[in-house]
Amino acid sequence: MGRAPCCDKNGIKKGPWTPEEDHKLMTYIQLHGPSNWRTLPKNAGLQRCGKSCRLRWTNYLRPDIKRGRFSFEEEETIIQLHSIMGNKWSAIAARLPGRTDNEIKNYWNTHIRKRLLRNGIDPVTHAPRLDLLDLSSILGSALCSPPLFNLSSLLGTQAILNPEMLRLATTLSSLKQENQEIFLQHLQDNQLLSSLVQNEVSLSQANQFQNPVQEPTSSPFLCPTQLMQTDVEGLSCQNSLQNLVPSSWNDCLVSKAPNFVSCNTNPTVPDKLAENSGFQPINNSCQNYSIESVLSTPLSSPAPLNSSSTFVNSSSTEDERESYCSSLFKFEIPEILDMNDFL
DNA sequence: AAACGCCGCAACCGCCGAGGT
DNA sequence: AACCTCGGCGGTTGCGGCGTT
Incomplete structure (x- = not known):
């Protein structure tokens, strides 16, 4: 077992933050900066644990946080980065200015993941699902x-x-x-x-x-x-x-x-x-996609990671996004195979 | 209008690694 | 080397809002 939770002491408040608590936390951090999270709540007059304060600050109160709907470019970037990094939400968030790992994680689980599943794409592998794809x-x-x-x-x-x-x-x-x-x-x-x-x-x-063990290694x-x-x-x-x-x-x-x-x-x-x-999947990432182009993007760069995208309308509908996701992962069944017997 | 179920998101939890003693 | 503290991460939970019946 790990060490005991930091919030199990009496008098430590849990649950949703009130505006007063937010104000206290913001005021303190603006004056002193987010230094020692363990001592911060005591110094700031908060009945919270340091961990809770840190999460509240990083996920909600931080002034550089971007609110609102994810743009197409952001969504596209998330999908691309996720295909490379997996569930490394903090690493993905580092390349999406203004977005937190928690926000991206939530957005992935509630939107992108479901959309990929609907389109027959395994959200983990970014490949067509085995139970749906061909031989x-x-x-x-x-x-x-x-x-x-x-x-x-x-x-x-x-x-x-x-x-x-x-x-x-x-x-x-x-x-x-x-x-x-x-x-x-x-x-x-x-x-x-x-x-x-x-x-x-x-x-x-x-x-x-x-x-299987006798295959020539010098192939x-x-x-x-x-x-x-x-x-x-x-x-x-x-x-x-x-x-x-x-x-x-x-x-x-x-x-x-x-x-x-x-x-x-x-x-x-x-x-x-x-x-x-x-x-x-056969998509742009197959033909032209460069990992370097994504990973080398400066952390502070507000520019979209995939400038080749023609989907720049951040107010696009869910259907449009779904359609785009489908095309992003489009695949075909080879002609040489008759899959009817297997499905 | 009320009940119900679903969904999204903020917050929590447990674990881990780095750094200090 | 062993232990502790701290910050950080990813997974999960639970509540409130919203839509449907």
Whole structure:
């Protein structure tokens, strides 16, 4: 257990702040500055704990706090930063002048998160949800690299994953390791899926080929996810693929299944699903998005972080925002896959 | 008009890391 | 090294407002 709460003493008031308390706190801080929070309430004549005073000041009374509705740019920035940082609200708030971490956190949980969920986007991974998306995510991982294609992790997600999809993914992974070239050829010929379904290749048969620890470590090929994990200097996913992945992989990963392109620019988000899926939304951030451009923004800069946005109307409606969110995370089902059997 | 449920947000709680002793 | 204090963070709670029935 941690140490005892600082507010459990008798005489320490909790709950909503009154205008009188606010006035006392503001007056004291204006005179003395926010120095020692523990002694501040006593000196200011407040029946509050220092922690409560600090929160009240930082989240509400601070003069530089911006009130009111979040603008489109702010919302867009939050989404982008969240895709990079995860729930690091203070870090996100540091790049949104006038906004507090608490405010951003609340806004995320009450607005953005729900909107992403409505649009089929996992608000944690910023990827299409596994229970809604197609098989391409799994196939993409299977094609990429066995070390990243961790079936045991996938099995942990079976509650949300169609068992048939999981089974097929396992089979594909095994076959791929058995003979990568034949596998790719089959896939490129759009024959593998129907072949598998028709012949009902059993999981046990497939597993005899599976050997996840013997994959050559000196493979000259990098999975797109790996590319992006190391490609954090602002290079586009597309370029990375074209430059580093053999053309046959490009054909398979990009041309036939465009959303195989991995844009995982988030090395800090420990999301197994995202890693395993290798599936990220196709959006501006994939093609042009530079982490540097966001992270290098001065903390005090009031300028929007994504100047490329054409959505500058801060009074836009919820529907417009939702529509924008949808387009931001738009994805398509590859033509080579008939998902009807899996949904 | 009243009851009910939902939603948003301010505030609280528990935990952690840094720094001091 | 061990302990304590403090500031800070992220997750959660609970209340008030609002819309719906």
